[in-house]
Amino acid sequence: MSKKPFPRLLDEFDRAILRIVQKDNRMPQRQIAERVNLSAAAVQRRIAAMEKAKIIIGNSAVVDVHAVAMNITAMVEVYLKDERIDTVDNAKKLFRSAPEVQQCYYVTGGISFILIIVTSDMIAYEEITRRLFAQNDSVGSYRSLIALDRVKSGCEVIIH
Structure with a gap:
């Protein structure tokens, strides 16, 4: 993991977007836009910028360990x-x-x-x-x- 300082400061829109995508990173960007009061294009640009700045470092699925017999x-x-x-x-x-x-x-x-x-x-x-x-x-x-x-x-x- 990189320990470099992030070159981008987060504003309230970025923080609101991060709160949403942490709970559901598959939510359509138009729905995120409605929730944070931005356009879908603005949400897309902000997410891309946070990925480029390594604020968002990945996306993954949460798997039920018992469903895959990892007991x-x-x-x-x-x-x-x-x-x-x-x-x-x-x-x-x-x-x-x-x-x-x-x-x-x-x-x-x-x-x-x-x-x-x-x-x-x-x-x-x-x-x-x-x-x-x-x-x-x-x-x-x-x-x-x-x-x-x-x-x-x-x-x-x-x-x-």
């Missing part, structure tokens, strides 16, 4: 053996490339990373932990927390 959601605390730049960068690269890792955060507070992993069952989860953690010389230890229920999930950013 295990694990939050994993990963403790690296050290925090050297090459160790951290290699871990980021590995976690970023693992399709089972839905989210990955490099964090403070004594833990190196927090990962959200989704998989089909505990057998598959064990294979993932072996590959990502147990066979990884950079990982000192890890701790898994298995979700009992997905109470709320999503990635909507609160935009004021």
Whole structure:
């Protein structure tokens, strides 16, 4: 993810558009335009500008994990053996490339990373932990927390 400052300041119209597309990015632009009191062409230009400025960085579908038999959601605390730049960068690269890792955060507070992993069952989860953690010389230890229920999930950013 880019850490460059955004070259574009958001106004109230941009913020209103972002609030809408975060909830439903398939809503027709004419409907968005009606809701924010702009023309459809203006909404289209603003969305394109926010994509170009990397304010909007992608569009995706939210899938019910149970509908696709991905029944295990694990939050994993990963403790690296050290925090050297090459160790951290290699871990980021590995976690970023693992399709089972839905989210990955490099964090403070004594833990190196927090990962959200989704998989089909505990057998598959064990294979993932072996590959990502147990066979990884950079990982000192890890701790898994298995979700009992997905109470709320999503990635909507609160935009004021």
